[in-house]
Amino acid sequence: xxxxxxxxxxxxxxxxxxxxxxxxxxxxxxxxxxxxxxxxxxxxxxxxxxxxxxxxxxxxxxxxxxxxxxxxxxxxxxxxxxxxxxxxxxxxxxxxxxxxxxxxxxxxxxxxxxxxxxxxxxxxxxxxxxxxxxxxxxxxxxxxxxxxxxxxxx
Ligand SMILES: Nc1ncnc2c1ncn2[C@@H]1O[C@H](COP(=O)(O)OP(=O)(O)OP(=O)(O)O)[C@@H](O)[C@H]1O
Ligand SMILES: [Mg+2]
Numbered sequence: 001x002x003x004x005x006x007x008x009x010x011x012x013x014x015x016x017x018x019x020x021x022x023x024x025x026x027x028x029x030x031x032x033x034x035x036x037x038x039x040x041x042x043x044x045x046x047x048x049x050x051x052x053x054x055x056x057x058x059x060x061x062x063x064x065x066x067x068x069x070x071x072x073x074x075x076x077x078x079x080x081x082x083x084x085x086x087x088x089x090x091x092x093x094x095x096x097x098x099x100x101x102x103x104x105x106x107x108x109x110x111x112x113x114x115x116x117x118x119x120x121x122x123x124x125x126x127x128x129x130x131x132x133x134x135x136x137x138x139x140x141x142x143x144x145x146x147x148x149x150x151x152x153x154x
Pocket of ligand 2: 077
């Protein structure tokens, strides 16, 4: 699916739908520039699972873990690995394709660790948008099951 959203709430509404469709073992990668809305999307996803407090960005820890009634939620932000050459990525595998659902910011820095089956979320700003709140959001799935899943999102 692909659509243009005009507010944070609309971005998070898509995240809410995704949270309800995925299952333990699924991996979601979040692409987009600094400030595109990757953490904002993840916040909406977490809220749909009952996590009320604001997410702390895992910039220095690389991963934060949340227990939810549906599945463990792993929020990875591996931006720091890109700056430092990716030497301390050891151990992140256990969060990907395992017992929980992982959302990964800056997935390009751990390409070698990503499973083949992923949902990709592309977030981008709209050229000439004066409000600063418009984004194009595109979700794709790398397997037939995941592609079918993202196509259920409206
Ligand atoms: N439609 C929208 N969707 C998402 N975020 C929006 C939207 N409109 C405005 N914003 C704002 O854009 C900012 C997005 O910041 P966010 O931290 O989510 O980006 P990010 O992609 O995680 O960046 P980083 O790469 O630095 O981690 C927030 O301040 C948010 O309020
Ligand atoms: Mg972020």
